[in-house]
Amino acid sequence: MTQDTSVEKRGWFGRLKAGLSRSSAKITESFAGIFTRRKLDQALIDELEEALIAADLGPATAARLTAVLARDRFDKEVSVEEVRGIFAGEIARMLEPVAKPLAIGPARPHVVLVVGVNGSGKTTTIGKLARLYQAQGKKVMLAAGDTFRAAAVEQLKIWGERANVPVIARGEGADPAGLAFDAVQAAKEQGIDLLLIDTAGRLQNKAGLMEELAKILRVIRKIDATAPNDCLLVLDATVGQNAHSQVEIFKQVCDVSGLVLTKLDGSAKGGVLVALAERFKLPVVAIGVGEGPDDLKPFTPQEFARSLMDLD
Numbered sequence: 001m002t003q004d005t006s007v008e009k010r011g012w013f014g015r016l017k018a019g020l021s022r023s024s025a026k027i028t029e030s031f032a033g034i035f036t037r038r039k040l041d042q043a044l045i046d047e048l049e050e051a052l053i054a055a056d057l058g059p060a061t062a063a064r065l066t067a068v069l070a071r072d073r074f075d076k077e078v079s080v081e082e083v084r085g086i087f088a089g090e091i092a093r094m095l096e097p098v099a100k101p102l103a104i105g106p107a108r109p110h111v112v113l114v115v116g117v118n119g120s121g122k123t124t125t126i127g128k129l130a131r132l133y134q135a136q137g138k139k140v141m142l143a144a145g146d147t148f149r150a151a152a153v154e155q156l157k158i159w160g161e162r163a164n165v166p167v168i169a170r171g172e173g174a175d176p177a178g179l180a181f182d183a184v185q186a187a188k189e190q191g192i193d194l195l196l197i198d199t200a201g202r203l204q205n206k207a208g209l210m211e212e213l214a215k216i217l218r219v220i221r222k223i224d225a226t227a228p229n230d231c232l233l234v235l236d237a238t239v240g241q242n243a244h245s246q247v248e249i250f251k252q253v254c255d256v257s258g259l260v261l262t263k264l265d266g267s268a269k270g271g272v273l274v275a276l277a278e279r280f281k282l283p284v285v286a287i288g289v290g291e292g293p294d295d296l297k298p299f300t301p302q303e304f305a306r307s308l309m310d311l312d
């Protein structure tokens with residue numbers, strides 16, 4: 001990331017807000033359908049709770065948000081704007097502990113295994129992260145471990161060229177573990193700070209996927225017993241509640257240390273991020289709100305919460 005000036009911040013907030021507009025419209029429209037101004041009674045609380053659940057925030061979060069509202073405003077007149085403000089404040093508080101950008105530790109290279117189902121946005125996320133960290137002066141390398149699809153390898157090479165970072169790749173069908181081994185070795189030799197390893201995500205063959213990822217882990221640990229230093233799970237926000245089962249499956253495969261939520265711009269289900277945070281307490285490393293190279297940013301709870309509630 002370059003200098004975090006207030007102009008840039010506003011620019012990103014604008015993009016985030018626009019990106020989350022489908023999710024926020026769903027919430028604000030359902031709230032507006034319930035009331036504009038009215039005394040806060042149990043019936044209103046129940047209706048708001050249902051609307052939050054319908055917006056993918058999950059029952060636990062919905063109950064927590066309405067409990068805060070009831071604590072502060074029960075039996076008092078509330079406007080829909082006030083409710084959105086109270087919810088945004090509480091969502092930001094809930095998300096604060098999970099907002100943790102990818103931290104590059106002392107290991108060289110810092111090895112990051114990037115996992116997730118096909119099409120979730122792994123390759124795009126890796127390309128965007130490469131740009132972000134390269135702009136911070138880090139030496140970055142990419143490994144095209146999704147050898148199952150030739151197009152995935154090609155796509156990663158394009159991202160590598162764009163960011164001007166080396167890409168370790170082999171032909172379609174090559175052994176991903178062997179490739180990962182070579183990549184860690186090469187990264188060590190070349191004094192790379194951050195090595196991002198792409199993987200295939202064929203969930204339709206869960207046993208095969210687990211075996212493949214386990215082999216990658218075994219092999220790279222031969223070079224560095226502490227690797228990988230992070231295992232990032234990339235989730236497509238458009239899948240909504242299905243993201244919960246993806247987290248559960250990938251947690252069995254590797255020690256997931258962080259989440260990246262992509263395609264928040266194409267989803268009306270952005271609320272799922274809050275439900276995932278509440279349930280799994282895993283760090284949200286970054287979010288994606290578009291296909292462009294600068295459409296991935298560290299996750300900022302306050303901005304996310306206000307955007308979700310359509311507040312400035």
Ligand SMILES: Nc1nc2c(ncn2[C@@H]2O[C@H](COP(=O)(O)OP(=O)(O)OP(=O)(O)O)[C@@H](O)[C@H]2O)c(=O)[nH]1
Pocket residue numbers: 116117118119120121122123124125146149152155199200201262263264265266287288289290291295
């Ligand atoms: N709108 C939008 N599209 C995105 C975002 N992130 C990724 N995409 C798009 O989603 C599609 C799939 O992304 P990939 O990065 O190829 O996904 P993958 O997980 O690597 O998929 P495989 O290579 O099939 O394993 C591409 O068309 C991306 O441009 C995002 O934040 N917003």
